Amino acid sequence: MDLTSSQREILNALVNGYEAAESPMPATEIAEVCDRHVGTIRNLMQMMKSLGLVEGVPGSEGGYVPTDAAFEALGRDPDAESDTETLGLAHDYDRIDVAVESIDFVNVHHPDKCRASVTFRESVTRFSAGDPVIVGPTPNSGLVMTGQVEAVDEARNALHLNVARLEAPMEP
Numbered sequence: 016m017d018l019t020s021s022q023r024e025i026l027n028a029l030v031n032g033y034e035a036a037e038s039p040m041p042a043t044e045i046a047e048v049c050d051r052h053v054g055t056i057r058n059l060m061q062m063m064k065s066l067g068l069v070e071g072v073p074g075s076e077g078g079y080v081p082t083d084a085a086f087e088a089l090g091r092d093p094d095a096e097s098d099t100e101t102l103g104l105a106h107d108y109d110r111i112d113v114a115v116e117s118i119d120f121v122n123v124h125h126p127d128k129c130r131a132s133v134t135f136r137e138s139v140t141r142f143s144a145g146d147p148v149i150v151g152p153t154p155n156s157g158l159v160m161t162g163q164v165e166a167v168d169e170a171r172n173a174l175h176l177n178v179a180r181l182e183a184p185m186e187p
Contacts, residue, residue: 018088024170025049025059026068026089030081031137031172039078048138091116091136105149106142113137115150116172118160129178131160139174142167148176158183 018026028048032040042060046053060079063069068085072078102115114136121130133150142148142164151159162176 020170022059022063023089025051025056026063026081026085027170027172028138029069029079030085030089030091033079033081034136039072039076039080041078045079048140102151102153103149106146118150118153120178121175129181130165131162131176131178132173133160133176134171134173137172138169139167139172140169142174148174150176156183 025045028045029040032044032048042053042056045051045060046056049056060069060071063085064071066084067082068088069079069081072080102113104111104113116134116136117132119132119134121132122128144164144166146164147162148164149159149161151157153159159182160176160178161180161182162178164174165177166175167173168175
C-alpha cells in the first residue's frame with residue numbers, strides 16, 4: 016500500500032503510541048506527536064479507517080487502534096514486539112535501550128563515506144541532524160556503530176547516519 020509521507024508519519028505515531036501504552040491513542044496525542052492540528056488527524060484517521068488501517072474506539076478512554084494491515088503497510092510485524100531484542104543507543108550522553116527494526120548499510124565501499132540507515136520501532140523525534148550516536152552491540156555479531164545523524168526520517172522512524180566507526184569482536 017502506498018502511503019503519503021504524512022499518512023506514514025501519523026500511522027507510525029499511532030503504532031508507536033499504541034505499542035508503548037497498549038491502549039487506544041487519542042487524536043489529541045497523535046496531533047501532539049506529529050505537530051499537527053487535531054482536526055487534520057481526525058480527518059486522516061477517517062480515511063485510514065476506510066482503508067482498514069485503523070479502528071476507532073469510542074468513549075472517554077477511546078481513541079484509535081492500528082490494525083494488522085497498518086503494521087503491514089509500515090513493514091512491521093505486530094507480533095514482533097514480544098520477541099524483539101533491544102540494542103543500546105547512546106544519545107546526548109544517555110544510554111537507552113531501543114528496539115531496532117533494521118540496520119541497512121547504504122554505502123560501505125568508499126573508505127571515507129560509510130552510511131547507514133537505522134530503523135527503530137519507536138519515534139525518532141528526539142534526534143536532530145548533527146547529533147552524535149552510538150548504536151549497539153547487536154545481538155548476534157556484537158557490532159557497535161559510532162556516527163553522526165545526517166538526517167531524521169520521522170515518517171519511517173529512521174535515522175540516516177554518517178558512520179565514523181564500526182567495531183565487531185573477533186571470534187577465536
